Amino acid sequence: MITRKDSSRSSWMAYFFLLAAWCCLFSPAVMVKHENFKKCDQSGFCKRNRAFADTAAATSSWTSPYALDPSTVKFKDGTLSAVVLKTVGDGEKVKLPLTVTLLESGVARVTLDEEKRQKGDIELRKDSKARKERYNEAGKWALVGGLETSKGAALSEKVEKGYTKVFYGVGGKHEAVIQHSPFGIEFKRDGETHVKFNERGLLNLEHWRAKKEPPPVEEKKEGEEEKQEEETKEPEPQGEDESTWWDESFGGATDSKPRGPEAVALDITFPGYEHVFGIPEHATRLSLKSTRGGDGAYSEPYRLYNADVFEYEMDSPMTLYGAIPFMQAHRKGSTVGVFWLNAAETWVDVIKSKTSANPLSLGTKSHTDTQTHWISESGLLDVFVLLGPTPQAMTKQYGELTGFTAMPQSFAIAYHQCRWNYVTDEDVKDVDRKFDKFKIPYDVIWLDIEYTQEKKYFTWDPLTFVNPTKMGKQLDKTDRKLVVIIDPHIKNTDNYPVVDELKKKELAVKNKDGNIYEGWCWPGSSHWIDCFNPKAIDWWKSLFKYDAFKGTLANTFIWNDMNEPSVFNGPETTMPKDNLHHDNWEHRDVHNVNGMTFHNATYQALLTRDSKGKELRRPFILTRSFYSGSQRSAAMWTGDNLAEWSHLEASIPMLLNQGISGFPFSGADVGGFFGNPSKDLLTRWYQAGIFYPFFRGHAHIDTRRREPYIPGAPYTEIITQALRLRYQLLPAWYTAFHEAHTTGAPIIRPNYYVHPEDEAGFAIDDQLYIGSYGLLAKPITKEGATSVDIYLADDQPYFDYFDYTLYQGAGKTHTVQAPLEKIPLLMQGGNIIPRRDRPRRSSGLMKFDPFTLVVVLGKDGNAEGTLYIDDGETFDYQVGAFIHRKFAFSGARSILTSTNLFADKLTVKAENYLKSMAKVRVEKVIVVNAPKAWKSNKEVNVSEEGAKESARKRGVGLEFFEGGRGKADWAVVRDPKVGVGKGWKIDFN
Ligand code: NOJ
Numbered sequence: 001m002i003t004r005k006d007s008s009r010s011s012w013m014a015y016f017f018l019l020a021a022w023c024c025l026f027s028p029a030v031m032v033k034h035e036n037f038k039k040c041d042q043s044g045f046c047k048r049n050r051a052f053a054d055t056a057a058a059t060s061s062w063t064s065p066y067a068l069d070p071s072t073v074k075f076k077d078g079t080l081s082a083v084v085l086k087t088v089g090d091g092e093k094v095k096l097p098l099t100v101t102l103l104e105s106g107v108a109r110v111t112l113d114e115e116k117r118q119k120g121d122i123e124l125r126k127d128s129k130a131r132k133e134r135y136n137e138a139g140k141w142a143l144v145g146g147l148e149t150s151k152g153a154a155l156s157e158k159v160e161k162g163y164t165k166v167f168y169g170v171g172g173k174h175e176a177v178i179q180h181s182p183f184g185i186e187f188k189r190d191g192e193t194h195v196k197f198n199e200r201g202l203l204n205l206e207h208w209r210a211k212k213e214p215p216p217v218e219e220k221k222e223g224e225e226e227k228q229e230e231e232t233k234e235p236e237p238q239g240e241d242e243s244t245w246w247d248e249s250f251g252g253a254t255d256s257k258p259r260g261p262e263a264v265a266l267d268i269t270f271p272g273y274e275h276v277f278g279i280p281e282h283a284t285r286l287s288l289k290s291t292r293g294g295d296g297a298y299s300e301p302y303r304l305y306n307a308d309v310f311e312y313e314m315d316s317p318m319t320l321y322g323a324i325p326f327m328q329a330h331r332k333g334s335t336v337g338v339f340w341l342n343a344a345e346t347w348v349d350v351i352k353s354k355t356s357a358n359p360l361s362l363g364t365k366s367h368t369d370t371q372t373h374w375i376s377e378s379g380l381l382d383v384f385v386l387l388g389p390t391p392q393a394m395t396k397q398y399g400e401l402t403g404f405t406a407m408p409q410s411f412a413i414a415y416h417q418c419r420w421n422y423v424t425d426e427d428v429k430d431v432d433r434k435f436d437k438f439k440i441p442y443d444v445i446w447l448d449i450e451y452t453q454e455k456k457y458f459t460w461d462p463l464t465f466v467n468p469t470k471m472g473k474q475l476d477k478t479d480r481k482l483v484v485i486i487d488p489h490i491k492n493t494d495n496y497p498v499v500d501e502l503k504k505k506e507l508a509v510k511n512k513d514g515n516i517y518e519g520w521c522w523p524g525s526s527h528w529i530d531c532f533n534p535k536a537i538d539w540w541k542s543l544f545k546y547d548a549f550k551g552t553l554a555n556t557f558i559w560n561d562m563n564e565p566s567v568f569n570g571p572e573t574t575m576p577k578d579n580l581h582h583d584n585w586e587h588r589d590v591h592n593v594n595g596m597t598f599h600n601a602t603y604q605a606l607l608t609r610d611s612k613g614k615e616l617r618r619p620f621i622l623t624r625s626f627y628s629g630s631q632r633s634a635a636m637w638t639g640d641n642l643a644e645w646s647h648l649e650a651s652i653p654m655l656l657n658q659g660i661s662g663f664p665f666s667g668a669d670v671g672g673f674f675g676n677p678s679k680d681l682l683t684r685w686y687q688a689g690i691f692y693p694f695f696r697g698h699a700h701i702d703t704r705r706r707e708p709y710i711p712g713a714p715y716t717e718i719i720t721q722a723l724r725l726r727y728q729l730l731p732a733w734y735t736a737f738h739e740a741h742t743t744g745a746p747i748i749r750p751n752y753y754v755h756p757e758d759e760a761g762f763a764i765d766d767q768l769y770i771g772s773y774g775l776l777a778k779p780i781t782k783e784g785a786t787s788v789d790i791y792l793a794d795d796q797p798y799f800d801y802f803d804y805t806l807y808q809g810a811g812k813t814h815t816v817q818a819p820l821e822k823i824p825l826l827m828q829g830g831n832i833i834p835r836r837d838r839p840r841r842s843s844g845l846m847k848f849d850p851f852t853l854v855v856v857l858g859k860d861g862n863a864e865g866t867l868y869i870d871d872g873e874t875f876d877y878q879v880g881a882f883i884h885r886k887f888a889f890s891g892a893r894s895i896l897t898s899t900n901l902f903a904d905k906l907t908v909k910a911e912n913y914l915k916s917m918a919k920v921r922v923e924k925v926i927v928v929n930a931p932k933a934w935k936s937n938k939e940v941n942v943s944e945e946g947a948k949e950s951a952r953k954r955g956v957g958l959e960f961f962e963g964g965r966g967k968a969d970w971a972v973v974r975d976p977k978v979g980v981g982k983g984w985k986i987d988f989n
Contacts, residue, residue: 032313036251037572040301044244045263046347049204049375050301051241052265053349056201064201067181068098073164078102078149080166084112084183086207094207100176100185102153102168105146107397108176108187110197112264112381114207122208125246128258129514129580135379135589138343141596142629146400174387187336189387193271194329194336197383202267202373205381211246211260253571255588256512256578265375266383268338270329274368275752275762278327278337278661279304279348281320281626281638283312286653286750286765288327291317291349301347301375306592306625308566308573311674312639314646321564321639322626323592324661328394329370330752332759335391339384339398342376343593343627345577349373377577378589391660391753392745398662399744403632405665407741410872411443411481412620412635412665413733414843415723416696417707418446418483424464425471428482431707432475436841438709440720441727443842445475446483446559446696455523456496457486458549468551476555479844483622484552485559488531488598489567491523498543502527507536509587512578519567519575528565528575531597532590533582537604544605552609557620558602560634563595564625595625603633616874622694626663635665635694643672643703648685649781653765655692659746660753665737667694674700679711680783680820686719687823688779690726691768693737693747718821725823729770730843731834731851731867736771738868738884747771755793760811764791773865774828774856775801780818788824789813796858797968799928801825804968829929830858832865832887837924847872850923851980853887853896857929861891866901867980871913880910883917883981889927894988896925898978920980927988930971934988935960942976945983958988 040046056062065087072083079101086094095115102108113134116122120132152172156165164178175188184198197203245261247254270276275287279302290297298316304323312320325346328337340346350372357366374383386397417435422428428445435442453459460468472482490499490508502508503516508527511517516527530536546552567575577588587594599621606619623634630636638654641647651668658666670689671677677685686708689695699706708719726733736747746753748768751761767778767790776798778790792798795810807814807826816824827833833854840846855863870882884901906914927934939955960971971988978984 032309032311032318037307037309037318038250040303040347042250043345043347044241044248045206045261045377046301046375047244048241048261049202049263049265049373050349052204053200053202053267053373062201064182064184064198064203066096066183066198066203068164068178068183070164070180075155075166078151078153078168080155080164080178082164086205088207096205100166100178102150102166102176103146104148104150105397105400106169106174106387107146107401108168108174108385110185110381110383110385112205114205116208117259117262122259123210124258125211125260126256126258128256128512128578129584130258130578130586131584132259134262134264135343135585136382137585138341138379138382138593141343141593141600142341142402142627144401144403144629144632146397169387187385187387189334189336189389194334194387195338195385196269196271197266199269200267200371200373202265204263204265206261206263208260208262250571253576255571255576258512258578259378262378263375264342264379264381265373266381267371267373268383269372270336270370272367273329273331273336273370274352275331276327276329276350276370276372277657278324280324280654280657280661280663281322282318283314283316283320283650283654285315285763286656287763288350290352292351301349301373303345303347304592305345305572306564306574306595306627308562308564310573310640311642314650321624322595322630322636324626324628324663325374326398326628326661327372328391328660330391330756330762332757333389335388335394335756337386337388337394337398339386339401339628340374340376341382341384341628342379343590344377344379344588345591346374346376348375378586391756392743395660395662395744395746402629402662404742404744405631405663405737405740406633407618407877408635408665408737409618409620410730410734410843411479413693413737414443414695414730415441415726416444416446416483416694417442418448418696418698419703419705420448420699420701421450422447423450425467428471429474432478432480434707434709436478438716438720439839440708440716441723441839441841441843442480443844444481444483444557446485446698448485448701449487449522450701451484454491454493456491456493456498458498458543460551465551469553472551472553472555476553478841480842481555481557481620482553483557483559483620485561486602487522487560487562488528488565489519489521489523489526489562490529492518492525492527493523499527501539502529505535505539507533507539509575510580512576512580514580517575517579520569521562521567529598529601530581531601532585536582537601540601541605541608544602544609545611546609547611554617558606559622560599560602561624563598563623565594593627595623596627596630598625599623599630599634618873618875628662631663631665635667636663637666637694637696638668640673640700641669643675643677643681645681645781645783647672648681648688648779649766651688651692652768652779652781656746656748656750656765656768659693659748660750662744664740664747665693667692667696669696669698671697671699671706673698674703676704677706679715682706682711683715683718683820684780686722688781690722690823691748691770691777691779693733695726714821721821722823724839727840727843727846728835728837729775729833730846731836731869732771732773732775734872735834735866735868736773739771745772751791751793758793758811761791761793767791773833774831775833776826776828778816778824780824786819787815787817789815790824790826794828797829797929798826799829799856799968801827804928804963804970805966806968827854827856827928828858829856830860830863831856832863832889834865834867843872848917848920850921852924852926853922855887855889855896855925855927857889857891857927861931862889864888869917869980876909876913879907880904881907881913882910883914885980894931896986896988898982898984900983914981917981918979922978922980923975925973925976925986927971927973929968930960932969934958934971937988940973940976941987941989942978943985943987944978956986
């Protein structure tokens with residue numbers, strides 16, 4: 001019974017909650033908690049190395065204390081080895097073994113280690129059980145190929161005192177010029193220097209030294225107190241700041257640092273390059289800004305230390321969830337890059353150094369060099385130098401090393417519907433039905449952490465997810481999928497077999513003392529699986545078996561979140577650096593690669609989940625944390641963004657950057673994770689989201705529901721049109737994924753990648769090309785905007801995707817009207833775009849639908865494009881079970897042809913696949929920018945290979961349409977009845 005007092009208290013409570021809710025709704029923009037994350041000067045090794053750089057810059061006589069000992073140089077089978085000597089204070093020389101490996105691909109790899117640590121000839125402090133060597137296994141996780149050493153590489157025959165030169169690359173056009181003293185390397189292509197190591201003398205490998213412990217404190221006698229204090233005081237640091245050498249505290253946690261200071265740093269200069277791109281993940285522009293202050297520059301270096309950065313801010317070099325330490329420098333005529341293979345906390349300073357033209361010396365043009373300074377806390381110095389020379393060569397070379405993006409299942413590139421949380425299995429089924437009711441296509445529905453019983457992964461909440469199998473089966477009826485979340489923290493509780501096994505089998509990460517590490521995450525007290533341990537991977541695989549994780553079906557896939565790892569009570573919301581992983585590597589050494597080991601393990605688990613241990617379907621996994629190589633097994637998203645226009649805007653450069661950095665299967669939460677987007681913002685976000693390679697709507701648990709059918713007229717209709725556009729273009733997207741999978745090319749491409757010679761467009765990062773199709777989109781990201789200015793780099797005609805309005809003129813912006821219902825999307829002349837035009841409920845239901853080809857004639861009257869299709873599910877494409885066609889329209893001959901891009905002999909699986917697709921045809925050809933002469937043509941002649949004699953040459957109707965003012969004419973061939981997998985010819989004469 002509620003008493004008066006109770007009821008007045010409860011009304012007060014209600015008032016209080018209302019007020020709190022109101023405040024939440026209308027509170028000013030949420031902000032990242034800066035105090036939770038280090039700045040460079042709070043991170044000892046970063047501070048030391050920046051100070052080192054400042055001293056070097058301020059000292060006119062500065063010389064780097066590193067010199068190569070020429071008597072140690074050896075060259076064998078494409079690898080040069082030598083010893084670099086570091087002279088330390090008292091004339092002592094520290095031996096640093098160097099290797100320079102020249103690879104067949106034209107890439108060079110440089111490693112520098114420390115002999116003493118290599119030999120284990122150091123003492124660990126505080127009874128630490130950690131390994132003594134510098135971490136040398138990052139490559140084990142990141143690299144999968146491209147390591148074949150160059151057969152043609154050779155030492156220069158011309159001996160130049162003080163230098164060792166090696167020729168390598170195709171035709172020996174690359175050259176590594178090693179200066180002995182001070183030690184440095186210049187990398188040249190065709191005689192010109194493109195990359196310089198240690199030009200500014202900032203190479204710094206913090207060598208091992210024993211801690212000078214203060215003498216033991218004797219019993220104090222009266223009167224001696226002051227004297228004793230004097231004696232036991234640590235010596236004042238001289239020169240270098242030693243305050244964080246032996247331990248370091250931040251936010252109340254102390255890192256024990258048993259190996260003392262061990263940072264590794266190097267300056268890398270790109271002479272003549274003004275633009276550098278890459279090193280995701282940061283909420284910043286594509287062309288990276290300078291980081292050492294000044295006009296518009298950042299004052300902090302770009303940080304790479306995977307972290308759960310809650311409510312992250314825009315335009316910032318602050319670290320985020322993933323790290324890819326690969327940077328590219330671009331200028332007209334050349335693209336080069338470096339890949340800094342180190343998994344420890346890393347900071348990168350970028351400085352643009354302008355040299356003005358010298359009026360007195362002829363030929364000295366003004367130019368900008370980009371100087372960079374890479375600083376990692378521990379590990380080897382291990383750097384790859386990629387000499388391009390094009391953006392395409394760059395992404396290919398990097399992909400050969402770290403792997404190309406996995407070929408996704410076709411559903412994975414369609415639309416995903418997520419929120420934290422769909423609360424019951426009935427809720428899921430209801431959302432599923434509503435999409436159908438409103439005729440909105442979608443492929444995947446997601447379950448966030450609340451589906452579990454008390455955040456115990458591999459369980460279902462028995463009260464809310466009563467019948468997951470039935471739920472999965474309903475989804476399967478329309479070929480839809482379910483993704484469920486599984487995080488790396490395992491609840492530390494009783495009666496949970498998963499945690500019992502984890503403990504019993506000793507497969508969890510340990511703390512510095514070698515005991516199981518315990519921290520705090522969603523479930524409360526938790527332990528973390530250590531996927532560096534092969535046995536942990538085997539065990540992880542067993543948990544996903546259909547008969548172990550009951551309720552999952554063949555259409556269930558996995559979301560790996562919080563794998564930085566996120567630890568709510570840990571330093572910087574992650575694990576202590578002195579935690580220990582498999583083989584006693586410290587967490588400090590492996591931090592950035594940790595997330596990848598976890599989603600890799602899940603990938604393996606999904607491959608073996610049926611009882612025979614041989615899953616036929618390609619896994620789908622979404623990961624939040626990533627490293628170089630993550631592209632081989634997962635897709636990523638940009639984490640917890642905000643429902644604000646600025647976050648919508650930032651998503652485009654962030655995803656473009658992912659693409660050129662080798663991890664193109666990327667997306668951002670559509671609608672924004674935190675907060676409630678206005679209906680306009682939600683609509684514009686969907687119109688942008690259809691251009692994300694990974695396309696998912698997601699929202700925080702405290703937000704209002706916002707599935708596309710919720711906002712009502714006219715928004716729901718507009719969003720539905722956007723979704724239909726994505727579905728219509730899925731054949732183009734899938735082909736773009738295949739290109740990424742086989743060549744490393746990004747799926748969405750920035751201007752510089754497509755037009756590498758167009759200097760004015762190098763920094764453009766708010767518009768994008770889809771694959772190789774000349775489809776150019778510029779999403780609206782500004783509140784209230786009703787038009788956009790699209791920059792065209794080339795002088796091809798571009799046509800509005802929907803009404804064929806013509807835009808032409810190179811090096812200029814063109815205004816495209818874009819009221820709310822309009823998506824700014826252009827088609828570049830010269831391309832053939834494959835589509836599927838029949839609206840369906842899911843992509844799976846489109847599998848055997850016919851195709852439409854949009855032939856967009858270029859200024860020379862020609863056009864071409866490709867199409868790749870396979871079963872969208874299995875690995876059979878690896879044995880040739882696919883269709884890969886090239887379509888080409890010749891203006892001179894007025895003929896459109898389809899030719900095969902696959903020349904190998906057909907396997908049985910390939911033949912079967914072709915048979916299954918035999919009836920799938922091209923049902924329509926639209927020619928945009930059609931010649932006026934066709935006005936009088938009423939028919940085209942169609943011929944198909946292998947067709948019966950009677951059908952070998954057929955007449956099919958042609959309709960011609962005049963575009964009118966400012967719009968292209970177009971023509972349509974309706975149902976030429978040619979097989980999509982066949983060779984054929986359509987003659988327009
Ligand atoms: C953090 C993720 O970034 C977010 O997407 C998810 O909804 C929550 N974790 C809850 O699992």
